[in-house]
Amino acid sequence: MTPDLAVDVDCVTRRFGAVVALDDVSLTVRPGELVGLLGPNGAGKSTLLSLVSGLRRPDSGTVRLLGGDPRDARSRTGLGITPQETGLPATLRVREVVDFVAGHFPDPVPTGDLLEQFGLTEQARRQTGALSGGQRRRLAVALALVGRPRVLLLDEPTTGLDVGARHALWEAVRAYHADGGTVLLTSHYLEEVQALAQRVVVIDRGVVRADDALDAVLRRVSLRRVVLTAPDDLSAWTGVVRAERPANDAADPARQTLLTSDADALVRDLVLGGIDFRDLEIRGASLDEAFAEMVAVR
Numbered sequence: 001m002t003p004d005l006a007v008d009v010d011c012v013t014r015r016f017g018a019v020v021a022l023d024d025v026s027l028t029v030r031p032g033e034l035v036g037l038l039g040p041n042g043a044g045k046s047t048l049l050s051l052v053s054g055l056r057r058p059d060s061g062t063v064r065l066l067g068g069d070p071r072d073a074r075s076r077t078g079l080g081i082t083p084q085e086t087g088l089p090a091t092l093r094v095r096e097v098v099d100f101v102a103g104h105f106p107d108p109v110p111t112g113d114l115l116e117q118f119g120l121t122e123q124a125r126r127q128t129g130a131l132s133g134g135q136r137r138r139l140a141v142a143l144a145l146v147g148r149p150r151v152l153l154l155d156e157p158t159t160g161l162d163v164g165a166r167h168a169l170w171e172a173v174r175a176y177h178a179d180g181g182t183v184l185l186t187s188h189y190l191e192e193v194q195a196l197a198q199r200v201v202v203i204d205r206g207v208v209r210a211d212d213a214l215d216a217v218l219r220r221v222s223l224r225r226v227v228l229t230a231p232d233d234l235s236a237w238t239g240v241v242r243a244e245r246p247a248n249d250a251a252d253p254a255r256q257t258l259l260t261s262d263a264d265a266l267v268r269d270l271v272l273g274g275i276d277f278r279d280l281e282i283r284g285a286s287l288d289e290a291f292a293e294m295v296a297v298r
């Protein structure tokens with residue numbers, strides 16, 4: 001055990017009846033890190049967060065939060081958490097909920113500042129039951145930050161949000177992190193993890209399958225994306241393992257993305273084949289592809 005870790009999960013197993021939700025999982029998060037936890041449905045992400053937040057106990061192994069037992073209320077004073085389901089009291093007004101939660105902390109963020117940061121100033125007097133799904137989500141994340149936590153656990157913070165609301169939330173998470181905060185977040189949006197996290201932990205069926213810097217995880221994937229505009233459909237071209245095309249009514253329906261393990265060979269081949277392409281771009285794989293490759297190989 002290292003005492004100065006924000007989160008220290010050591011050889012943890014947790015079962016639900018016959019289901020092994022976490023199988024000998026070890027994971028550490030240092031203060032100031034922003035870690036993305038990725039995994040398909042049922043991988044064990046929420047179970048892991050529930051152990052770190054002291055809501056559940058491991059069957060074996062140990063979990064430490066800020067050096068203490070997360071089931072001890074003193075360890076949790078430094079914790080902010082937004083679970084997947086947020087049960088807000090429907091008849092309380094937004095400002096009242098924030099004030100109520102703020103009352104539990106010695107040095108809370110002023111309610112007005114917090115509401116402004118999360119774009120909820122206009123809704124301050126509205127009952128939480130009358131908020132839209134996106135506004136409710138933003139309020140839930142705001143509540144996790146009201147006590148100036150040292151560690152923030154976010155379980156799919158932007159599920160169901162539109163693009164604007166999602167980006168606003170990302171900004172809030174980035175600002176918190178830039179101030180020295182530690183974040184462990186789960187997400188189904190790979191784009192979200194790619195946009196926020198410095199480190200990615202991939203978990204699948206209760207087992208950690210990758211734990212590395214975002215760039216290193218991406219480098220592990222050999223696939224390259226060749227993006228170009230061409231009149232012909234190139235999805236069946238030799239060397240193309242998968243292709244993506246925009247909808248016919250898209251701004252540039254002839255723009256296509258070709259996934260290949262050898263971009264140089266593919267481009268040479270297209271030239272030799274007389275394909276009239278333009279605006280060629282070659283990129284590494286996205287986290288989406290890295291993830292698919294990692295959870296497919298077993």
Ligand SMILES: Nc1ncnc2c1ncn2[C@@H]1O[C@H](COP(=O)(O)OP(=O)(O)OP(=O)(O)O)[C@@H](O)[C@H]1O
Pocket residue numbers: 016017019020021039040041042043044045046047048
């Ligand atoms: N309270 C419970 N009772 C029984 N089984 C459970 C319970 N909670 C989780 N499980 C099981 O443990 C496994 C891991 O679930 P968990 O919710 O941690 O996954 P997850 O990665 O968070 O999934 P999702 O992305 O769908 O939220 C699943 O097989 C799930 O069915």
